[in-house]
Amino acid sequence: MSRSDRLFRLLHALRSLSAPVTAARLAEATEVSPRQVYRDIVALRAAGARIEGAAGYGYVLEEDPALPPQSFTRLEIEALLLGLGEVRQSGDADLAQAAESVAAKVIARLPERQAREAAHAVLRVYRHRPRVVPQAVLSVLREAAWEERAVDLAYRDEDGRITRRRVWPLAVAFLDEVLLMVAWCCLREDFRRFRLDRIEEARATEDSFRPRRAALLRDYVASLR
Known part of the structure; x- marks a missing residue:
């Protein structure tokens, strides 16, 4: 496994697993040794990732604008936009506006091919009887x-x-x-x-x-x- 792939998998594990995540759990999720996890945590911190915690306690990833945007699969893009579409249809005005903002920010940071896929998403949300939201x-x-x-x-x-x-x-x-x-x-x-x-x-x-x-x-x- 290349270093970049290994670091990407470690970032994904830190984002998706319940925090704080122990080095042993991260090693199991990324299929490397705990010692390698410790070294990769140091590398991610040096690259600008804000990772709180220490050996013996566990680690928590604090998202940082300095981190590169994650890549999404086509199905992940569809899932994301479908969820945001549901918020626009079913939330209050503040949530609907927030959903619009999130969608714009995500699409703006996608690679060109994925941005096109997002602009022409297959899955849509429409409610004939929207919820009443006080x-x-x-x-x-x-x-x-x-x-x-x-x-x-x-x-x-x-x-x-x-x-x-x-x-x-x-x-x-x-x-x-x-x-x-x-x-x-x-x-x-x-x-x-x-x-x-x-x-x-x-x-x-x-x-x-x-x-x-x-x-x-x-x-x-x-x-x-």
Whole structure:
């Protein structure tokens, strides 16, 4: 295996495996020895890659603009553009604009042949009945989840009753017709799911639950199993 191929495979493994990735796991994924992984980590860092971690702990790749753009297969380009097309059809205005920006940036950095393939992608997305996306509510929840701040909700249940509660927003799921927030409910002291189209009011507070979001989300996913 050539040095350039080896380094490319190591970058791909760092990007795709759950971080932090041990040298032993990287060696298994790239089919080289752990000692070679250590040498290649040094080479990538010297070339401008921001790789955090050390032997015995594991490594995390911090993406860096200095790294060369990845090459995509034709099917990977189709998958990427199909996903971005779904966001444009189903997200709020901010997400739709972000999807347009991502597509433009990716296509601009592709080699000429792949850029042509992207411009004439075979797979398309069109929804006859787009989801109803409450943009103001989604923006508040998205920002609060990023910042790990509690949100005060006014929520309408199936019978039309309004309840008020404080929640820790963990994630928003895009279902077939509605958007669903997964949250920790401070009132019930348990996980709850809230339909965004039933949220009458959402106000971010200064109450922080950092750094519990990732751990709580893992616990919620584990409870589904």
